[in-house]
Amino acid sequence: MTRLIQSLSEISTNYDAxxxxxxxxxxxxxxxxxxxxxxxxxxxxxxxxVILVTNSPRPWKAVSEQMLSFxxxxxxxxxxATSGDSARTAMYLGAVGQKVYHIGTPEEVDVFFAPSDILDNAVEITTVPLEEADGIVCTGPRHATADVDVHRPEFLYAKQKGMKLLCANPDIVVDRGEVREWCAGAVAAxxxxxxxxxxxxxxxxxxxxDLARRHLAQLADIEDSKIMCIGDGIGTDVMGGISEGLDVLFITGGLAAHEFGDDPETPDPTRLKSWLAEQNLSPTAAISLLR
Incomplete structure (x- = not known):
């Protein structure tokens, strides 16, 4: 049974991280x-x-700078711990080859394809047209609000060539203010x-x-039973945390806010219980907004 709480402090003393x-x-x-x-x-x-665990395709330093501006x-x-750092490590180990076709915005190129500061044995990666590529790297759609179906023609070619696609952000959508945008996960799907x-x-x-636990291990030796995940994505944050055997605090006022009533700050407990049952997932606790 998922417990509906009003503030993080109600349960935070049960966890060390x-x-x-x-x-x-x-x-x-x-x-x-x-x-x-x-x-x-x-x-x-x-x-x-507190270890921030984000599906941002950016390296952690870029995320830190971005958050300061927010x-x-x-x-x-x-x-x-960023999805970008995890994905970049795999890319620089040659997971999709050395010549890659990039899907994403031009602004992401300099950040994602910057020389690796994690690996000593990184392979050389070059971005090339699709016809010359060994594989695909997707940091996001080229246009965040456009239909991802625009990629079908190039994906048909890539599939026939046996190319793998490295997805730097498994999120399907995010809300930028009041605007819902597609993410790399939609393209990869x-x-x-x-x-x-x-x-x-x-x-x-x-x-x-694994990356988040590595960061945590550098700071303290903490058992999984003392770690709680917090997030608003039922198919990412909640599913991921539960799959890792960790307790999860679900933020109801995020991506799925409309499922629980008209006021994001006061989710309807009955609707929440029914919706979670439909998802076949049972987070440890739920809260409208992190506070």
């Missing part, structure tokens, strides 16, 4: 949620460790649906949790 999602929990892609920031700051002041200070967390092979490195898949 938190794996916290960013988009939809700590910020909305434009600005920070002040109550969420304060909740994390208070938790850390009490001795807890109003999330560095004293709200201890470390950041289309490729898989068409019979291609997509490789995932963010939530709910194991590699990013």
């Amino acid at each position: 938190l794996f916290v999602d960013l988009w939809g929990c700590v910020h909305n892609g434009i600005q920070a949620f002040p109550e969420a920031v304060k909740a994390l700051q208070d938790y850390r002041k009490g001795g807890g460790i 109003g999330v200070p560095k004293d709200a967390y201890d470390a950041i 289309l490729y898989s649906e068409m019979g291609g092979e997509s490789l995932y490195f963010g939530k709910p898949h194991p590699p990013i949790y």
Whole structure:
């Protein structure tokens, strides 16, 4: 049975570390949620460790700088594990070959394809046209609000050539302020649906949790029973945390807010229980917004 709570402090003393999602929990892609920031700051002041675990395709340093611009200070967390860092490590190990076709915005190229600062034996990666590529790297759709079906023609060619697609962000959608946008996960899902092979490195898949645990191990030796995941994505944050054997706090006022009534701050307990049963997932606790 999922317990509906009003504040993080009601259960936070049961845990020594938190794996916290960013988009939809700590910020909305434009600005920070002040109550969420304060909740994390208070938790850390009490001795807890906060590892931000995000499906952002960016390296952690870029995410940290971005969060400062949103109003999330560095004293709200201890470390950041990003899908981008996990995916970049795989890419620089040659997971999809050395010549890759990039799907994403031009702004993401300099960040994602920057020389690896993680591996000593990184292979040389070059971006090339699809016809010259060994594989595909997707950091997101080229246009966040456009139909991902635009990729079907090139995916048909790539599938026939046996190319693998490395997905730097398994999220399907995010809400940037009031606008819902497609993510790399939607593009990768289309490729898989068409019979291609997509490789995932963010939530709910194991590699990013391994990275988060590595960050945590550098700070303290904490058992899984003392770690709680927090997030608003039922198919990413909740499913991923439960699959890892970790307790999960589900943020109802994020991506699925419309499922639980008209007011995101007061989810209907009956609708929440019914909806979670339909998802066949049972997080440890739920809260409207992180606070």
